Amino acid sequence: MRALWPVIAGAALALVLAGLRRAGAAAAFVGPAPEFVGPLQDDGAAGGQVDTAQVALRNRAAFLAVLRYAEGTDDAAGYRALYGHTRARPKLATSLARHPVESGEWKGEKLTDGQCRGAGLGAGCITTAAGAYQMTLPTWTRMRQALALPDFGPTSQDQAAVRLIRDNGALDDVDAGRFEVALAKLRRTWASLPGAGYAGQPERSIGSLRAVYAAAGGAFA
Numbered sequence: 001m002r003a004l005w006p007v008i009a010g011a012a013l014a015l016v017l018a019g020l021r022r023a024g025a026a027a028a029f030v031g032p033a034p035e036f037v038g039p040l041q042d043d044g045a046a047g048g049q050v051d052t053a054q055v056a057l058r059n060r061a062a063f064l065a066v067l068r069y070a071e072g073t074d075d076a077a078g079y080r081a082l083y084g085h086t087r088a089r090p091k092l093a094t095s096l097a098r099h100p101v102e103s104g105e106w107k108g109e110k111l112t113d114g115q116c117r118g119a120g121l122g123a124g125c126i127t128t129a130a131g132a133y134q135m136t137l138p139t140w141t142r143m144r145q146a147l148a149l150p151d152f153g154p155t156s157q158d159q160a161a162v163r164l165i166r167d168n169g170a171l172d173d174v175d176a177g178r179f180e181v182a183l184a185k186l187r188r189t190w191a192s193l194p195g196a197g198y199a200g201q202p203e204r205s206i207g208s209l210r211a212v213y214a215a216a217g218g219a220f221a
Contacts, residue, residue, distance in 0.1 A: 007133070016118060056175035062218030063174045063182065064161055069212045070204045071190040074131045079154045081111040083129040093130060096152045101128045102139045108137075110199075118199025133161040134190070148208075164189060177221035179213060 068074040073081045082091040082100060093100040100106040108126040116125040128137040143160035165171045170185040187193040193199040
């Protein structure tokens with residue numbers, strides 16, 4: 001039965017996201033990179049308890065799914081998404097060898113003056129947010145250097161997101177399933193999270209994020 005867990009979780013998540021899309025939410029879910037999730041393993045303890053490390057990895061994978069949903073990059077092209085990408089109006093990088101601004105493929109997107117003010121920047125500012133976790137070039141550069149990441153591919157983006165979560169003091173909360181505690185610590189890092197408070201940036205509801213997390217196999221503490 002354990003081997004069926006990814007299939008069951010994926011089917012449940014598809015149903016949840018279908019309901020959210022009918023309510024005006026984002027596009028179809030793409031699951032986490034395989035190194036972040038797998039069937040739960042019995043640790044051999046009495047009563048068939050699961051390995052807490054496996055639970056933490058599953059929670060981590062589910063939380064990454066939440067971030068992709070919140071950022072609107074949970075469709076099939078999400079790891080190539082440039083700021084402003086939607087299913088109806090795709091904006092995609094052609095290569096994942098490097099961050100698209102770093103490679104010179106893209107120059108970023110100009111924000112409205114209200115969005116610039118909300119981010120504490122001057123009028124005419126440009127965002128370089130790209131990829132599944134919408135990382136700007138300065139943020140990506142820090143993560144790439146810290147982790148010696150070889151490219152801007154899906155595995156590298158997932159690893160960078162986990163490192164960014166850790167750097168904001170939320171990784172233990174993510175792994176333990178303290179979902180809303182983690183969201184609160186990360187809301188100024190990802191503008192789409194509830195309570196982020198960036199002017200001109202839409203925020204997802206806590207209810208929709210909880211639904212995605214649960215359907216992706218996350219366990220609440």
